[in-house]
Amino acid sequence: MQTGEGSNQGSRLDQWLGSYAARTRGMTASEIRALFAVASRPEVVSLAGGMPNLTALPMDVVGRAVSSLVAENGPVALQYGSGQGDPELRLRILDVMVPNRVTAHPDDIVVTTGSQQALDLVTRIFVDPGDVVLAEAPSYVGALGVFRSYQADVVHVPMDGEGLIPSALSDTLVSLKRAGKRVKLLYTVPNHHNPGGVTLSPERRPQIVEIARRFGVLVLEDDPYGLLGFDGDPVPALHSLDPDGVIYLGSFSKTFAPGFRVGWAVAPHAVREKLVLASESAILCPSSFSQMAVTSYLAEHDWKHQVGVFRELYRERRDAMLHALGDMMPTSSWTSPQGGFYVWVRVPDGLDTKAMLPRAVTARVAYVPGTAFYADAQGHDHMRLSYCYPSPERIREGVRRLAGVIDQELDVQATFGAAPRRPRPGSVVDSPGPDLT
């Protein structure tokens, strides 16, 4: 018997093994975690992480913001706050959503501990074990982990270069309905998809919203990268097309700083009430200090200009990666992201990105295998490359090393034939750790 991710390592030592809840059985550390501990060494070029590049952030501005916050507002910033979040921050969030055409009342906003907590809360209030959550194929690993922890049945819907495919969504919903399944949510990252690197086209947006409405499925629109498009204006959010049918999630982690853990959800009124109650149960209230630090950064700094600076920084790195891939990986194919952090790469037939990862780390380059982004057995032929964090030179060097590993794999394959791909047991979701999501 082979040991898959579903096994309980060290189970003989755990006297509480018989006490865990059913949902906990799905919570397993990824076997790639140990590899990434190695991959964090400085000699390894990590194209794996999703950490934003903070080199461009004006630390003097942030420093002044937090120290004047304590001086002028200490007793409030250090105290408990409201479960729904600071009213002044909620007002400012309205401004931040203008480019994506999300309009709301401040009362419709719930501030969360990063948008990850919003994912958790939405799933908590809607999903019973066995309920279906639809997600793009591939999908954000952190969301898959949440759905899994609430024992949802994740069903993937295909994407292409224009994002989620409306006819595929509709077909999937028809067959799920026939099978008597209860579909609760359509989870989607329409802008600069993680890991897909594609954006849902403006033409498809009304179609997706209409299909979801027709089938009574709530749309969960996750938009951390909406302001990080390299060309043209942002496409209006799905939320702008049907505010009563879409929960919109935003985040300051990619446009300001993840260290404060401030995200938010915009939800229909009744849903928002449930989200606040669920959040109070989960954490009482989000950090007053973090919220007020973000508020004062937004108030005192030209944050729009700063987002523009980030955009240019990421565009330069995107260009470096696409050029390097074009120069050095002729046997692979990939998406060409117009924003965000990620390129989704398809490796030559017969290669297995998960099996190849240890060899890549030995060759001092890291990526996330495609399998992490599916709730089922897909993804062995893909990998996610991030260009957000390393310098353009390091990106080029990383792709050079990766190309070498792929060439070696192809040599081995030519000599010995392709290794049979081993499907993964069940629908266990890898949890590769916070810095890789």
Add this chain to the structure above:
Amino acid sequence: MQTGEGSNQGSRLDQWLGSYAARTRGMTASEIRALFAVASRPEVVSLAGGMPNLTALPMDVVGRAVSSLVAENGPVALQYGSGQGDPELRLRILDVMVPNRVTAHPDDIVVTTGSQQALDLVTRIFVDPGDVVLAEAPSYVGALGVFRSYQADVVHVPMDGEGLIPSALSDTLVSLKRAGKRVKLLYTVPNHHNPGGVTLSPERRPQIVEIARRFGVLVLEDDPYGLLGFDGDPVPALHSLDPDGVIYLGSFSKTFAPGFRVGWAVAPHAVREKLVLASESAILCPSSFSQMAVTSYLAEHDWKHQVGVFRELYRERRDAMLHALGDMMPTSSWTSPQGGFYVWVRVPDGLDTKAMLPRAVTARVAYVPGTAFYADAQGHDHMRLSYCYPSPERIREGVRRLAGVIDQELDVQATFGAAPRRPRPGSVVDSPGPDLT
């Protein structure tokens, strides 16, 4: 038909009403919430809140800590961190637990978004719907909310002046075992109980731990007030008696500042691994900034002295409240807390603290009715009074107003007879909001 807390107000407006998960049905806003919005007006003396008194906190020290944090460590403080929490903070937490005799390896500690999140995560990994969680009668309202949200069956175990009663615990476990119930956790606040105001005696601690071990029940020891005892040394934590059978929860919210939302759990090794995975699913990672702010406060300030300052501040307020009660509320009885924030008051027979609250708020004083602290129909004859936040003069004035309200109620009762007490439907838990827990 009367409208209880379990009703779905505004349900006709919620198009997603049919989509909520089963667990969400238990999430209802307390009907006392609206009252507390009124109670937050300055003319009302609130003896309801559990907010720590931050007047004694050296804001200059905190201001310097956060600004030098950005200057010296900005790119780390503003970035994602580890799911388990900052290693340096985990080391410092070991020091903080020394007075309570909790010994651990830094690897055994999981940093959480306030200890509320630790409550949520522990419940998440252990409790299936219908599992029993034992809790003191009364018990912390925020914990009851968590247990309810995971559809636990909360069974209360009586306390007396020495805390949880071992024979009652053992009897309860025997009868639950006979009934075929699956008991997962014993939730207890052994030090300066919220809302009970009592401390589990040193003699009873080994008995409680031994009973839990015998029945295979994991102890969840919640200790936010362990350092806030007014007399003598802290009693060793339950954790010190059986580290493999106890999860210990600590918090900086009462000894430093709640606005950073930093708490922690100390758990047996295998359980700790599950907690980290659950936390990554819930929030990816706790705030790096918050953690490093607490770390630098602990490193650069004489935090033990500061805790001593808080202790004296709360002792003075406890004294003010006990004197005022003794002088002005001869028909009630109450506990005499040796630390912490709360006095638990029993009102004269026939009075109903929940029904009385609107009259109290009209008389410009607020408290939390006893019903908030039970998962069942108990508590109408009790109220929780907090002395942590108001000045001694305001405490005295608040008790004076409250005594007037009680006297009026007794007059009404003498004239018209006691109102029949209406048991609450089901086991719906009030969620009065974060500043009242």
